[in-house]
Structures are given as structure tokens and as C-alpha cells.
Amino acid sequence: MITFNGVTKRYADGTVAVDDLSLEVPTGEITVFVGPSGCGKTTSLRMINRMIDATGGQILLDGVDVKTIDPPTLRRGIGYVIQQAGLFPHRKIVDNVATVPYLLGWDKGKARARAMELLERVGLDSKMADRYPFQLSGGQQQRVGVARALAADPPVLLMDEPFSAVDPIVRASLQEELLRLQAELNKTIVFVTHDIDEAVKLGDRVAVLQVGGKLAQLADPATLLARPADDFVREFLGRDRGIRRLSFVSGDELRLRTDLTVPASAELSPPRGANEPWLVVVDEENRPLGWIASKDLPESGTPADARLAPYGTFVRGRDSLRAALDATLLSPSGNAIAVDESGRVVGVATREALDEALALIAGGVGD
Numbered sequence: 001m002i003t004f005n006g007v008t009k010r011y012a013d014g015t016v017a018v019d020d021l022s023l024e025v026p027t028g029e030i031t032v033f034v035g036p037s038g039c040g041k042t043t044s045l046r047m048i049n050r051m052i053d054a055t056g057g058q059i060l061l062d063g064v065d066v067k068t069i070d071p072p073t074l075r076r077g078i079g080y081v082i083q084q085a086g087l088f089p090h091r092k093i094v095d096n097v098a099t100v101p102y103l104l105g106w107d108k109g110k111a112r113a114r115a116m117e118l119l120e121r122v123g124l125d126s127k128m129a130d131r132y133p134f135q136l137s138g139g140q141q142q143r144v145g146v147a148r149a150l151a152a153d154p155p156v157l158l159m160d161e162p163f164s165a166v167d168p169i170v171r172a173s174l175q176e177e178l179l180r181l182q183a184e185l186n187k188t189i190v191f192v193t194h195d196i197d198e199a200v201k202l203g204d205r206v207a208v209l210q211v212g213g214k215l216a217q218l219a220d221p222a223t224l225l226a227r228p229a230d231d232f233v234r235e236f237l238g239r240d241r242g243i244r245r246l247s248f249v250s251g252d253e254l255r256l257r258t259d260l261t262v263p264a265s266a267e268l269s270p271p272r273g274a275n276e277p278w279l280v281v282v283d284e285e286n287r288p289l290g291w292i293a294s295k296d297l298p299e300s301g302t303p304a305d306a307r308l309a310p311y312g313t314f315v316r317g318r319d320s321l322r323a324a325l326d327a328t329l330l331s332p333s334g335n336a337i338a339v340d341e342s343g344r345v346v347g348v349a350t351r352e353a354l355d356e357a358l359a360l361i362a363g364g365v366g367d
């Protein structure tokens, strides 16, 4: 656990970058520092590994004041990842990753073997090992940066806007990768970003800082989005706060109907389903093929002969209400198809079911 105890940083010119910051970063969790430019995120992060020394208060690492630990020893237990990876341009990828093991005096074979293992872990092909950083894309370089920070298996990882220099698609995949890695490794991670979407996606807890290095709120993402502590936090969270909240509500809240499917091979004589405006046509394995409006059902023959409308699905037991809402918006029926992990239809969330769930959430605001 990392503990900030009334930590202050006043730079030589009098700027107070961090003001009386007290918070705890629990072991094995991702704590995100988020806030507008200049609010003291980077300063707070760098005081943990003493790249910057606090001018007041204490930072404790598992109960030990970091000021009592000499910086090289301290940093051996703390991985550090920065924007644009900060790789050594003249060293091969494998040697970049092995930097800390080399410094720790590991023999070259063992250090390189560890580096190769980590490259694979962060999703890079072993072919990359002998390249130089300029021969990699920005996203690949970031992965190398993460591998390098993990090389000596430090219990703590500090990440300063590590994904902000890559395009949104690469960024999303790096975020997924970090969450996957963290599920295996359980590091204590402090992650700095100015992007609230990144913060609520990655953080077990999110610390919102305001300019002057004051802690405005520390909460898990769902609580932060539901109950911002004050106007500053509310404004920082932005206009999409309500929609973002849906990501933290399980789609399993939705009542499903199981009587709205029709097999593509079903004989339609006598006509059926005509009292429901829309039906899901499914294949023989119960996978969705599309929506059909009842009025378009042929009088005889099978639904396979009819024109099907597009559909959206969400996975029951995994996806959020936001995914379910997205699925309704992708379908002219206005209904979302719930599927299991293998893509088989388990039911339909109608617009009414969605309305009910949304009303419940809206009712819960301010609890």
C-alpha cells in the first residue's frame, strides 16, 4: 500500500503543485490520478519514486517513509512507464526490456530470457526483439515500455500518461492489454491521465485532482459517476456522465422476453407471431440472423425468404447496460438481443425493459 499523508510540494519558485494530499493506494489495485492540466498529477506520481521530493508530509510505501530509502533501492521495486515509452534509441528492443535486470547484475542470458518472456506477455512478436525502437509503431513502443517496467517484477508500477500519444484504437487495445496483465499480475499501479474515460475504464479507484494539487474526490468509478462530490468534479466528468454510468451497471438487470424468436426454417402457415411487431429470426443453432417486422412475414414459406433488418447484441452475464443500449440503437426494432458467450440467443430486451432499467438507475442517483 502507498499512503500519502498530508503531502505538499512547493517548487523553488513558490508554485504549490500539490497541497496537503492525503490518500491511500491499495495494494494490488489500479488507482488513477486524473484532473486538468497542471493539477499536480505528475508531481504526485514522481514523489512516490523520489524523482521529486515532497516539501511537506510523508509518502509511505508499505508503512516505510520513502525519504528513508535511497532512491536507487526504492526505484528497483517501482516500475515506471512514461508517455512515448522513453526507450533507448540505440539499444535493441530485447536490451531495452532487459535494462533493469542488467543493472541488477543478472547474467546476460537470464536477463534476455526474461525480456523475451515479457515481450510475449505484452503481446509482441519475438521477431521484434532484435529491432530498434524506431522500427516499431507508437503502440508497439508503448508495449515495450510496459515490458521494460515489469522486467524486474516490481510490486509497484507508476504509469504517467503512458497511452496518450497513440491513436484511439491502439489506445483502447493497450488499455485492454493492461487490464488483462493486471488480472494476472496484481501490481499496485498508480496511473496518471487527463482523460476521464481512460480513468473510469482502468481505475479500481479514481482520484480527481484540481489545480493546486487538491484532492477533489476519491472513489470507485461507478460511485464517482453517480455521485460527484462537487461542481468541479461534476463539470470535469462532463456531459456524458449519465451514459458513462451505464458501463458500470450489468446488462443482467434487464428483463428478457424469450417468446420473440422464430427459426429461419419455420413453416409460416398458419401465420404466427403477428401480434408482436418484431421477431428475431434465428438459425438452427439459435444464433440471430436479423429482425423481421411481423407485417413483413410471408403468408407461407419460411422467414428465410424474407428481408431481415440489422440487429445488435449484448452478452448476458458479461456486458453492461451501455452495451445493451448500444444494441438497441443498432436495430430498427429498438430491441436488443441478449446472447450467451457463444452467440446463441437467450432472450430479447425490449424497449420497455430498457426503459424500466434506466428509470431504476435514474431513481438511484443521489442515494
Ligand SMILES: Nc1ncnc2c1ncn2[C@@H]1O[C@H](COP(=O)(O)OP(=O)(O)OP(=O)(O)O)[C@@H](O)[C@H]1O
Pocket: 011, 012, 013, 015, 016, 017, 035, 036, 037, 038, 039, 040, 041, 042, 043, 044, 194
Ligand atoms: N520544476 C518546476 N518548477 C516550478 N513549477 C513546476 C515545476 N514542475 C511543475 N511545476 C508546476 O506545478 C504544477 C503541477 O505540475 P504537474 O506537471 O504535476 O501537473 P500535471 O497535472 O501532471 O499536468 P499535465 O497534465 O499538464 O502534465 C503546474 O502548475 C506546473 O507548472
